[in-house]
Amino acid sequence: MAVTRWDPYEELLAVGERMDRLLGLSGDQSKERWLPPMDVYESSDDIVIRIEAPGVRPQDIDLSLDGDTLVIRGERLREEPGDGRQYALVERRFGRFERRLPLPRGFRHDGIEARFEAGVLDITVAREEQRAPRRIEVHHREGR
DSSP, X not given: OXXXXXOHHXXXXXXHHHHHHHTTOOOOGGGOBOOOOEEEEEOSSEEEEEEEXXXXXXXXXXXXXXXXXXXXXXXXXXXXXXXXXXXXXXXXXXXXXXXXXXXXXXXEEEEEEEXXXXXXXXXXXXXXXXXXXXXXXXXXXXXX
C-alpha cells in the first residue's frame, strides 16, 4: 500500500482559510474547503477506506475512478441558525472536499462498494484473486 506524504502547503492553505474566517474575509461560502479525516486499512481480501463525514448527505457524495486513483468528493452545507440568530462561534468546517487515493496494484476496479451510515463513509475495494503458481510443461520432439 502506498504511503501518503504530508503536504505542508495543504496545512498552510488550511491556516490561511482559518485566518480569513476569523477576519470575516471568507467571501463566497461555496469556495470553502475542508478535508474529512480518513483511515485506510487492508486485509488479505480487500482494502477499506473509512471517512468521517457527519453532516454530509449521501446524495452530496461522489465517488469515481480516475485511472488507478479513487476520487472522493462531497460537500457539507452550512446550516444557518435561523430565527434572527447569529453565530457567536463556528468551529465546524463546511463546503466542498475532495480526497484522492491512489489504489495499489492488485485491486479490482469493478470490486468497489460504498456504504454511508451514521456520518461514516466506508469504501471497500476487493483484491484481485491470487493465482497459484503452476508448472508449465516443456514439449519437445524426440531426436532433436
